[in-house]
Amino acid sequence: MPAQQPERGFPQTEYESRTESAQRMMRERQLDAMLLTTEPHVRYFSGFLTQFWQSPTRPWFLLLPATGKPIAVIPTIGVAGMRQTWIEDIRSWASPRPEDDGISLLLSTIRELPARFGRIGLTLGAESYLRMPARDYRRLEDELSTLELIDCAALMLKLCSVKSAAEIEKIRYVCELASDSFNALPGFARRGQSEREIVQALRIDLLQRGADHVPYIVSASGNGGYGDIIMGPGDRKLEDGDVLIIDTGSVYDGYYCDFDRNYAFGHAPDNARRAYETVYRSTDAGLAAARPGATTTDLWQAMWSVLEAGGATSNDVGRMGHGLGAQLTEWPSITASDNNPLEPGMVITLEPGMDCGENKMMVHEENIVITESGAKLLSKRAAAELPIVEPV
């Protein structure tokens, strides 16, 4: 059954609800406003969805006051687009203007806001950056010397980690498209083709099925396993006994899937078959452990114990899963020490991986949503046995 395409955009209530949740958290932290500078954060509160962020030249600002709607402080080129959103207070300057690229306009806008606590939130901490010149961040600090600039990175990570039903439907849809593409791959991939040819065919298949675009699609391959999972596709040709992994972050209406699939070519070498079965069972353990109340560390432990019993000695990826949604990877991380509680509405990947021979590894990934009753798969579960392309 083909997946039902969710409507594009969100009703205004979605943005109202995000804004109210943020403002509640801001009151607890005694913030008069938050200043946001990155694409996912500006989009989260405004609905401003454009590919134009690909251009690094101009800074964009969204101010979320303690009450009321967000205020946009943006380059003139974006005003017509921002007017299509629910934002009413839009201030702009003719950017690029290197000597003052919006910073004086931003300062005067901040000064207009009520200063009840004298504290403004900016994303300064882990898993954040400021998409603005550091020099201008300094100028903010200097000129707003009566205000304290407070780290709100963790607040934003946590807020965005719990998805609404409408967000989950978009992620589910793109997960289903990618699942169907991955399942179709053995029908068009052939021995003798290069990773690049196969990946490009899959990319086009994803677009034809309904993905808006495919910002992330990497591959790696080797006899019985691969040594890396972030650099490909390369020009290596697939031969008998090779294992190919393809990992994709495809997008529908601004929301990502992020999972991979493995394929053997010709036949599956024993080490690869055994490692595949182990990461598959590790995922089973993850699925069983992923429920509200459990922590990311519980989840890591559940998956790692299966990998270890299966002979794993190391995992160089740094974690075994993470949040996703408006970005390819989001908070939280699933690590041995992260220890963050899982909540209903969190969308995460389960990504167990293990070594399976000299400089070889096997990595498996599924996307799930946490519900009151446990984990629900968003991706269609991978085959229980390593699929074989053109069996010999």
Next chain:
Amino acid sequence: MPAQQPERGFPQTEYESRTESAQRMMRERQLDAMLLTTEPHVRYFSGFLTQFWQSPTRPWFLLLPATGKPIAVIPTIGVAGMRQTWIEDIRSWASPRPEDDGISLLLSTIRELPARFGRIGLTLGAESYLRMPARDYRRLEDELSTLELIDCAALMLKLCSVKSAAEIEKIRYVCELASDSFNALPGFARRGQSEREIVQALRIDLLQRGADHVPYIVSASGNGGYGDIIMGPGDRKLEDGDVLIIDTGSVYDGYYCDFDRNYAFGHAPDNARRAYETVYRSTDAGLAAARPGATTTDLWQAMWSVLEAGGATSNDVGRMGHGLGAQLTEWPSITASDNNPLEPGMVITLEPGMDCGENKMMVHEENIVITESGAKLLSKRAAAELPIVEPV
């Protein structure tokens, strides 16, 4: 004649030459090292080309000392990939590690470097940002209190603006692919189709011709012109008298084209036809003015005088062209006041735009390289008259 596909990657001499040029500029500015944090800058000196930057979770650092090769300070997940480059000194930590995501390793690496001037460059100024938590940038400042952190944003903008012959060949190749796709569009686009359908067909055509990916492809349309050039594609269906613009930043081997094409559907309304002719002649003026010794302001003036004579009263885009290459948009900007001298090897867009009726505009764009003897087109020049899809 189909374009010749340039070889992927660069010979090591390319990176040696980039490194030497940077180190020469660093000596002039008395910098002991530069710390680089963004994808294009890390790639510029190392050749590390991966889609993994789509994941915002982990910071990556490249240190360029005053002499010798760059030093990579990166998450473990990237080590296997970085080993494929010419970089030898690779230091890594198991990221994500929120409590210390590489910053202590980076600090100890910086402390090992000779401190002749006591000055370290970071990109702090216009058209830059630090892709690392602002909190960690603060920690750098605090813990390196004997060193001065100096803005090197302008140095990097200028260095990257002049392209090597090998870089120009990659840009030329993707410009040719995109030109061919744009020229093919009237063969497959139809009245009654939506912007989204047409853009998606063009995206697939670009991939089939040989683009690696299409990170940027936007559209806008309306009767006799459009009101915005960064938000689409939308679901608006093209009808008789509409003008459609599509702008693409497609990529081959890490290098972008960035230009647009306009199409009328059924027939070309008079205002659109006249505006098209004006922006076309404005581009002619830009092509004639774009030579070494002229400045970006000369270029702006040459293009604007034609637009003004043609009835233009405003341009909301903020500039009429810009650099491009490893990014969709790069320094310099072509504005009334920018006044930066053009040099041989600079790859830029000419992007004249004008208003052509109430809230309507017409924008034209070509990609060129500056040579000793003047401008050379990289895109295949647009048709001199507004092309018509399905003429009535």
